[in-house]
Amino acid sequence: MSIRRWNSTMFIRLSLIIFATVNIYPVLFTISTSFKTTEEFYSNLWSIPTKFHIENYVEAFKVGHLGEYLVNSVVIAVATLFIVTVLATFAAYALARLRVPFARAIVGLLFILMILPAESMVIPLYMMMAKIKLINVTYLPIIIAYVGWLLPGSIVILYNFFRTIPEELIESARMDGCGELNLLFRIVFPLSGGAVATCTVFNFGFVWGELMWAQTATLTSDKGIPLSVGLINFQGQFTTDWGLMTAGICIILLPLILLFIFLQRYFVQGLSAGAIKG
């Protein structure tokens, strides 16, 4: 019996390693290209650079203003994620456990909203914001649009999660005289770590890489430009500076990976927080 188990685990490990290699190759490729000069890149696409030219990174920061764009992206991401998380949690809890009328229908509607392609909303949004003079404010047009687009998805995910919190738990708290808001903050929030972490990671991925609206909203200004728009500066009409570009890509990827590692703990912990003692 132990031999059988050893085999299956080993087999699984092997396949995982193979998958992982295939998976990580594009990322490795990007990283290695970012250290090459353009000529080196073209002479042999797949080689590892002989010398590690960090000029690409230096230039990306100096000429490409990546430092500034990075800060902008961070501000936009933090603001968006914070607002989305708070509002979505409120809304999802309300729909799940506060007996709001037509709750199911509302969730269904949100589901449909998730389907809508962002492309068709860019022009009307831009026109609206231009009319109310919101378009020249730094960050706000982008943040508002992102929050609006991410809310349906997050609400749906959190709603599903809240529905799994056993009714007894909430009822017993209510019976103990716990006020609704207190219940929300003291009991429900801490439990939802995992689901919130999940939402956060996905939302962050969206915000970090969204291009169309970001470019449109910053068309007439040079403030508040996020990284995704900044990458455009490395793509010429006929040629692309791959060294610079991949350096930019690596800079973009790094916070994502850091965030994920940081949130790993909450994925597991939030879910293993026992609220009901067995």
Place this chain on the structure above:
Amino acid sequence: MTSQSKGQTINIKHQSEYPVISTSKGRSINFKQRLLGIALLIPAAIFITFTMFIPIFWNIVLSFADWSPLSGLHLVGLDNYSKLFQDSVTLKGFGYSIFIAVISSMIAILTGLLLALMVYKMSNKEGAVFRLIFFTPSMMPFIIIGLIFSFILSPDGLVNQFFRLIGLGSLEQAWLAKPGLVLWTVAVVSGWKGAGSVMMLLYTAIITIPASMFEAARLEGANYFRQIQMIILPLIKPTIGMVSMLVIIGSFKAYDIVFTMTKGGPGDYSKIVPLQMLDVAFSFNEFGYAAAIGVLFTILVAIIIFISQKFTKGDVYEY
């Protein structure tokens, strides 16, 4: 060992069975709840109305009209819609979108499930590393994946060189340049990206299964495969359902990835609906027509989602 009863065990009863408090005090509690509930909904509702409902309304009106930025709006009734049904490029685009959505969803869900099951078996530290590696593609912005893969898939790119290396040179293809093949290629890349998210979501569902469940199975000498069949799959079925929905929805929105890899090419052969919509609007100045395409596309996707909901049996929202 505390049982992590978070609604995962099969014994949890649903909302309808909690004790009813039928006093006037109960009714006012009810009322307070509802009030609070609505109050909590309002902020979100404001954002969503502003950023989604108004544009949707605008789009719907526009789809019945003829409009271009500096000329006015003329209503033309159903003209745009009838035009759509005669436009072979757009119709083919619908087909391409559906194809890519179906294939990439299947790949994402199956691969994600497989990976989640495999990673679960690994110890925590190892598992964490694997999880990171598999999830990374999901986090990468579409644009970046598109760029990297247009390299990897070019005729001199990694994939073809790999085939050459292992002697299967005959398998070399122009992955992004052949009409039918390009769709498969894009679908696979899209699916690969989604697999990471699926894996994460399913993994978090699997780890909430209490260990006590597995104790019994281990005592009986069931190997991992049996355990999967008998314990894991049935318990996470609802999550699989929800994740599938999310994946399918996401797969229809594949604009960025197709644009960076092929721009709809070669020729028209990978012109999915969002691409076509933007072309029609910005290259042809037919914004009304583009809106009509958008509306029809949304309706189509909604129908597909409803059908697949029925297919995965049961209400997505029920846990």
Place this chain on the structure above:
Amino acid sequence: MKFSKKTSLVLILLICISLFVSACSSTNEATSNSSSGSKSGGKIKLTLMIAWPDDVNGKQEEKMVAKKFADKYDITFKPVDNNVLKSIKTSIAAGEPVDLSFYWTSGMGDFVEGDMALDLTPYLKANNNEWMNTFIDGSLNLGTIKGKIYAVPNTPVYPMMLVNKDLLDQAGVTIPDQPTWDEFTNAMTKVKEKLGITPLGIQSGWAGWLVRNNLFAVWPNESKVKEWSEGKISFNDPEVAKVFNATKELYDKEYVYPGNGALTMTGDQVLNAFKSKKVAFMGYINFLADTAIKNSGVKNVQILTFPHMGSRSKVMGSANGFMIPANAKHPKASIEILKYLTSTEVLQHRVDNGSPVSVKGVKADDPKIALYAKDAGNLYTENEISNISPQMNDYIGNKLPANYIFNPKTTLGDLEKLRLEAIKQKK
């Protein structure tokens, strides 16, 4: 360890504060911006999109404009990218248009249908055609639609062929400077035979030239060319099929690098192939030829006029230039900057860097410059067939030769349908 109530409150507070601070600082700007309309501290605020990121000359011009108008205007420069059409139109739609933008003079049809471009004719003709006369004769034609001029050029753009003469010598082949299509294909056949390489390299965005140039060239006389450009000749005409088939053959016979998959080659990849001697001929664009040749390291390069069927050696062409949105808020300011950008003062710098320009009165010391501009006076002045409608423009510009190679019959049918629709519209 969960977030204790305290830490979560502190975190929330921190985030709120940072948001508040950033929002406050930006609203301060906003109020000062929006309250004064588009003036900031007395200077008019302009947004200009004039340079591609890899356009060294363009970047230089941005600096020159910024310096010259520093006291008058507060200018924001945006890079031009592949989304330029979308960006311009979106900004027009929202009533916040960019004030001046790069655009191809032959592409103004995209804007005119919606009346989105400012008519520049009155400004050009003012003072006895003062501004108009600075342009090389005929170069304003492309930007003219129904008698009105919507765009002015700064650089003539047309395709040419670069040849690695060493490779030709190796294959024992010569080719004249203005080759006919037959001379071209014969030379390529010999190169393929003798050297075993795919003789031609051309990137996917430019492959259409092979067809488009011949669609001009194949007609026996000028009046037919004119008829064609107005869309009066059917796509079912055998001459048209001849043109399309000639290009299809090149791809079918794998004359185009790298053989299978030639239709998705990027500029970088083709350039690399030229560099590593994997192709002998490279289709390229005139005003970038200088840089390309330098980067390729190929010493012995022959510059050919783009090959043509028939006997006329003219070349199809366009021009890089600028346009102004019709609802621009400060048209006079835009025009002032535009005049500066098309002045000899500015354009002389481009010439010095090896690029031909569309105005008279610049001096070119380097004889090679003349080479890159040698066909500038040899361009077709008639519009391409693509100009008869935006749909035709999109099809011809973006879907050829791919659609024809995979589906010849349907493609001709589609094109014919588009032509008939366009003619109907014009009536």
